[in-house]
Every structure is written in C-alpha cells, then in structure tokens.
Amino acid sequence: MKLSFYVLILFITFIVSSCGDPNEYRVEPEFTQYVQRFESEAAKRGKNFKLQTEGLIIEFAKLKNDQAGLCHYEHPIRIEVDSLYWKKISAVAGADMMKEDLIFHEMGHGILGRKHLNTTLENGDWKSMMCGGDKVDNRPWNINYRRMRRDYYVDELFNENTPPPIFTTTQLLVDTTGFAQKLWLSFDTGSKYDTGWDLVSNGDLTKEIENSKLKATSNYTSSYALLLTIQSTSINIYSNFLFEMEIDSETKSASDQYGLVFATSSAADTTEYFKINREQKMFPGNSAWYSYYTQLHKSAINTTGKNKLKVLKINGIIYYFINNVYVYQTEMEIFGRGSNFGFVVPGGATVWVDNLKIGIKSSSNIKSKVLSVNDISFSVVKMEDNNKRISEK
Numbered sequence: 596m597k598l599s600f601y602v603l604i605l606f607i608t609f610i611v612s613s614c615g616d617p618n619e620y621r622v623e624p625e626f627t628q629y630v631q632r633f634e635s636e637a638a639k640r641g642k643n644f645k646l647q648t649e650g651l652i653i654e655f656a657k658l659k660n661d662q663a664g665l666c667h668y669e670h671p672i673r674i675e676v677d678s679l680y681w682k683k684i685s686a687v688a689g690a691d692m693m694k695e696d697l698i699f700h701e702m703g704h705g706i707l708g709r710k711h712l713n714t715t716l717e718n719g720d721w722k723s724m725m726c727g728g729d730k731v732d733n734r735p736w737n738i739n740y741r742r743m744r745r746d747y748y749v750d751e752l753f754n755e756n757t758p759p760p761i762f763t764t765t766q767l768l769v770d771t772t773g774f775a776q777k778l779w780l781s782f783d784t785g786s787k788y789d790t791g792w793d794l795v796s797n798g799d800l801t802k803e804i805e806n807s808k809l810k811a812t813s814n815y816t817s818s819y820a821l822l823l824t825i826q827s828t829s830i831n832i833y834s835n836f837l838f839e840m841e842i843d844s845e846t847k848s849a850s851d852q853y854g855l856v857f858a859t860s861s862a863a864d865t866t867e868y869f870k871i872n873r874e875q876k877m878f879p880g881n882s883a884w885y886s887y888y889t890q891l892h893k894s895a896i897n898t899t900g901k902n903k904l905k906v907l908k909i910n911g912i913i914y915y916f917i918n919n920v921y922v923y924q925t926e927m928e929i930f931g932r933g934s935n936f937g938f939v940v941p942g943g944a945t946v947w948v949d950n951l952k953i954g955i956k957s958s959s960n961i962k963s964k965v966l967s968v969n970d971i972s973f974s975v976v977k978m979e980d981n982n983k984r985i986s987e988k
C-alpha cells in the first residue's frame with residue numbers, strides 16, 4: 596500500500612510538472628482591466644470568480660484565418676488574442692467596447708462554458724455577444740455593443756434567459772410628432788431654391804437636375820459625402836431634429852452602401868451615417884468607429900428604385916425609418932454642435948436625391964420661419980468606406 600501511495604505521488608508530480616500549474620494566472624497587462632471588469636460584472640450577478648487563484652492565461656498570439664480571439668479548454672483556461680487585431684482596433688473610437696466584447700466573449704467560452712449563439716432579436720440585433728463560429732447568411736459579427744445595449748449583452752452573457760430590452764422590439768416608443776419643417780429641397784427646377792446645392796461639377800463629381808431630382812455622378816474610387824452646412828442657429832444636430840430624403844442609386848455592386856449622413860460643423864469631427872444597399876442591408880454607424888455598429892437585414896428596403904430614408908434624433912437617440920417603417924434605434928456618437936446634412940455617393944456610382952427635408956422639434960420659442968437657401972453652404976467630404984467585418988472569435 597505504501598509503495599502504491601508513493602507511485603501515486605510520483606504520478607501526480609509528473610502530471611503537474613508536464614502540464615504546468617492548473618491554477619496559473621498569467622494575463623497580459625493590456626487585458627487586466629477587462630478581466631477585472633468581468634469579475635466585477637459576475638459578482639454583481641452573484642457569481643464569484645477568483646481567477647487570480649483559480650487560474651487563467653490570456654496572451655497575445657499570431658492567429659490564423661482572420662481569428663481575433665481563441666479559447667483553449669486547458670487547465671487553466673488559455674485565451675489567445677491576435678496581436679494585429681488588438682492593435683488595429685486600438686486606433687479607433689469605441690476601441691474599449693470592442694476589446695471588452697472580445698475578452699468577455701472568450702471568457703464566456705472558457706469561464707462560463709457558453710457556446711456560440713447566433714440568433715437575433717426582433718430588430719435584427721444579435722441576441723448575444725456569444726455570436727460567432729458558423730456564419731448566418733454571411734452576416735458579419737459586428738455587434739452594436741455600446742451604451743444601453745452593453746448592459747443587456749452583459750446580462751445575457753451571464754444569463755442566457757435575459758429578456759430582450761424593449762428598445763430592441765419593433766415598437767416605436769417615442770413621440771415622433773411635433774417636428775416643424777425648416778428646409779425642403781424639391782429639386783423640381785434648376786432654381787437654387789429647389790436645388791440647394793450649386794450645380795457645379797469638377798472632373799470627379801457631377802451634380803445636375805434630372806427628372807426633378809438631384810443627380811450626383813461620382814468618378815471617385817471611394818465614397819464621398821455631399822454635405823449642406825446650414826448657417827442657422829435654429830438647426831443643430833445637438834438638439835432634436837428630423838432629416839429625410841428619397842434616394843435612389845446605380846452602384847457598381849449591389850453591396851455598395853449609400854445613404855444619408857449628418858455631422859457637426861467642424862471638419863475634424865466625425866459623421867454619423869445611415870446607409871443601405873441593394874441587398875436589403877442597413878448599416879447604422881459613425882465614421883470614426885472601426886466599422887458600422889451592426890449590419891441589419893431590412894425587408895422594408897426596396898431592391899430597385901428609390902427608398903425614403905429618415906432619421907429622427909430625440910434625446911440623444913437616433914430613430915431610423917425606411918419607407919416610413921420604423922426599423923431601428925440607437926444612441927448617436929456625436930456630441931458636438933453643428934449642422935451638416937448630406938448623402939453618400941459610393942465610388943463610381945450615381946445617386947439621385949429627392950425631397951430632402953430637415954425639421955426641428957418646434958416649441959413656442961422658435962420662429963417658424965423656413966430657412967432660405969442663402970443660409971446654406973456646401974462641401975464634399977471623403978468618407979472612409981469603414982465597412983470592415985469584425986474578425987472571428
């Protein structure tokens with residue numbers, strides 16, 4: 596008996612020395628705050644992890660096949676993060692949330708034992724930050740992991756039965772009445788009162804009136820935004836506003852994205868966009884971010900002809916409408932002031948715009964005077980085609 600006891604000890608010693616310490620804790624400093632956040636979010640939900648003693652390894656690696664992160668079910672759990680991906684997302688707005696999403700996702704696998712879950716909510720948002728693995732309709736993993744949604748996704752991470760928040764339903768939960776029109780460009784005649792934009796052309800971009808619409812033809816290879824800067828104190832994207840237009844396009848590829856944009860008056864600032872394509876996909880986003888917030892499939896999009904796109908900003912939230920159907924809402928990521936409004940022409944595309952309207956939430960203090968076109972100036976701004984897909988995880 597005594598001999599077999601020693602054999603057992605020797606055997607255990609052999610296992611430990613050959614496989615390493617099952618309670619090893621080795622987390623690169625760059626990941627520490629996300630591990631701490633994971634532990635504190637878990638603790639808020641009655642789950643107490645002591646990973647420093649229980650063990651965890653998170654290290655940088657060179658991952659293959661466009662993989663951002665990889666979880667190895669070893670003792671302890673070992674997570675690899677692609678160093679190139681980490682560096683790439685570090686440079687953009689929203690990096691902190693993207694990093695948290697990745698680390699929480701991998702810890703979801705390793706610490707919580709969660710598998711991939713690729714279902715969607717009523718509004719098209721991913722149901723879970725555990726989305727990944729086998730593609731669904733080739734949809735990118737881009738997830739609108741920000742602000743209100745971040746709280747839901749963390750709840751869902753720790754409890755798969757978390758009910759979806761009401762703002763992810765298709766119910767419109769806000770009063771959208773009371774917007775007074777301040778500007779309407781009909782493009783019915785060549786008069787500046789109807790066209791707004793000066794119908795001048797340079798070699799790469801032509802603007803003209805065709806069949807009572809503004810036609811913009813681009814010879815650029817990448818997307819450009821044609822902006823109206825409104826010199827009026829009554830219109831400001833800092834406040835509540837309405838912005839809509841009918842838009843039609845002829846793009847090189849059905850996947851090319853066109854749509855409307857709005858921004859502050861400073862050239863250094865970012866633009867918020869609402870783009871669609873002919874494949875019935877919608878892309879809400881901000882130009883300073885790594886990519887669009889998420890890609891949504893919307894059957895309200897006409898695959899040929901014009902689409903009416905409308906946004907309403909009410910108390911910091913953008914409400915999106917396609918052909919008068921409410922389709923989505925999310926928080927705006929511009930917090931400055933200004934009044935730039937316009938539309939996006941993809942590289943090599945032709946876009947037609949009609950009935951461009953801007954309105955503000957009226958109150959007794961605001962004069963109802965409709966703006967004169969003399970209050971408008973114009974610019975053309977290059978738009979990064981920031982339609983990158985999030986790497987695999």
Ligand SMILES: [Zn+2]
Nearest residue numbers: 711727728988
């Ligand atoms: Zn995964």
